[in-house]
Amino acid sequence: MTTEAEAVTRSGGREIPVADGALPLIGHAIPFFRDPVGFLLRAHEKWGEAVVFLLPGRRLASFCGPRGNAAVLDLEDDTEADRRQVFDPLLTPLLGPGVSFNVPTDVMTWQHSLLLPHLRRDAFARHLPLMSGQVEQYIAGWGERGTFDVVTAMRDLAPRITAHCLIGPRFGRTMGPSLPRLLRRLDAGLFLPAVTGPRMRLHHRWTGRTREELARAIKEIAPDDRPEGSDHSPFGELLRAVGPGGRSLNEDTAAHLVITWLFSGVSTSVHAAWTGVLLLQHPQWLPVLRAEQETVLGDQPPTTLSSLRKLERLGHCVLEAERLHPAIPVLPRTAVRDLCINGYRVPRGQLVCATPGPSHRLPGVFRDPEKFDPDRYLPGREENRATPHALIGFGGGRHPCLGSTFAQLEIKIIWSVLLRAFDLELVRPEVREARTSTMRPPRRPCTVRYRRRKR
Known part of the structure; x- marks a missing residue:
């Protein structure tokens, strides 16, 4: 037998x-x-x-x-x-030809390597004050009390931070009001072919117009722009880069590559929104996080890599949001x-x-998997490390997300600033996922009531 x-x-x-x-x-x-x-x-x-x-x-x-x-x-x-x-038929209409999955593997690897200088420790020393400053600037005009939509706020902040850190302040100021709107259009252009199949062509013209509007702005502003604290224009460095076989990027392709960097902020905004929603749905964690901030930061803003790494409990909350609501299921x-x-x-x-x-959400991997429990990442428990590939919200294996550290630090800074500045409360604690985006952000309206705290 x-x-x-x-x-x-x-x-x-x-x-x-x-x-x-x-x-x-x-x-x-x-x-x-x-x-x-x-x-x-x-x-x-x-x-x-x-x-x-x-x-x-x-x-x-x-x-x-x-x-x-x-x-x-x-x-x-x-x-x-x-x-x-x-991904090529899905993303090329959004991001443009000549980048990402639209090129041979060795060229794609080289293009990814062009982002690495912006993800080194010395680069983060420059990025973090910019991130904190952008959040402070965003909330500066808020009154003593009021409301805001957490999804809208994160959609505004994430691309604004990415633009200031990876392109420069002139681009960030000029495109700040319109950048979230354009990126939302690209995100919407991803949903229809994901549902109907990547060969669906109806979305190509609409997303193509949006992409080219972004590309024109990048080509016009970025060559003479550079992040604060940097001596070089990131866009100029892309044009000077030499890749496999002496390959270089022309102006259009460089602009499309910058669009891929900006579009990554869409998933960061979703992660940031769910982090805030989960925290406010479980307000017993807010005193814990504020006490941690007082111990680690005192009266200083969260602007150094060492201090942000010490905000471990806030980091555990970011991990728990990644677990419960990964941007890509x-x-x-x-x-x-x-x-x-x-x-x-x-x-x-x-x-x-x-x-x-x-x-x-498997009970054999995570204890009480439906429960919001940041303690599962504490030393001695560390359920995300007990089994390899248990937590893969940022991918893993041969292709982990290059920008995962950038995104996690950005989210920690956003919520560190907001929690220090305001008492926050969800107007309606029950929040569902939106069904009109592949990244499943919280459904709007997702209103937060705030009251400014005395420092």
Whole structure:
């Protein structure tokens, strides 16, 4: 009699079960886009570590849990899995040709390396005072008491901070009022093809106009702009950079690369918004965070790397927001050849996904996974480190997010400044995810009542 292991070996792996409830043509699109985390949690609870679900024109093999995430995220590019086939048709209309997944792998790696000088320790020494200053400037005109929408505020702050740190103050001041609006258009332009399939063309003209408006502003302002404390124009450095085979960036391509930097602020704004929402839904944490700030910072603003790293409890709250509301619930790749992943067969051409959203809510990995519990990251417990690939809100494996530290420090500064300046309260504590964005920010209106604190 043939054993199960022998059958798996001969066939190249077991067939992955298909989630039930698929509809003709649209598959599982309705339950997935209504609640991707809940849908996949239910599917994996029924079918196990791997399950196939269907979207219009696409068949996706979802792997859930640290073991499945590790197997997917560690797949070898070009020979096993390819991100380009997934993201090029989605992102090129938004970010422009010649950058990101629209170029060969070695060129994309070189383009990513052009961001690294802005992510070094010496660069953060320059960035952090700029970040804190931008938040202080943003709230300077607020009265003694009032309200603000937390989603709108984070959408305003995140791109403004990115612009001042990575381009310069002139660009930040000039584009400050319109930059959040343009980035929201690009984010909206990502949602339709994600739902209907990347070959959907209706969004290309609209997002193309938005992208070119941004590119024109970058080409006009950025060459003569430089961040405070820097002697060089980041845009000028892009034009002088030399890559593989003597390749260089022309002005248009450099502008498109800067747009990719700015667009990363959209996910940061979502993460920052959920951090604030979760804190205000659990106000027992506010005295803990204020006491930590008084101990670490005293009367000084949060402007040094050493002081921000000592704000550990605030950092744990940022991690818990990443766990409960990752900006991207699934991380897909295309199988370049027939694969056998953890004993399951994934045929060539099929999409295979790691799943931050459902994986972050597994009770075998995180204790009381539906509970907001920043203590789970304390020394001695550290549930995010107990199992490799347990927390993957910023990706992992071969392709972790280059800007994760920048984003986390930015979020810590935003909420450090706000918590020191105001007493804050959610007007309506129940907050749901918005369904009209792939990044699932809090649904608006998400109103916060504030009262200025006496320092």
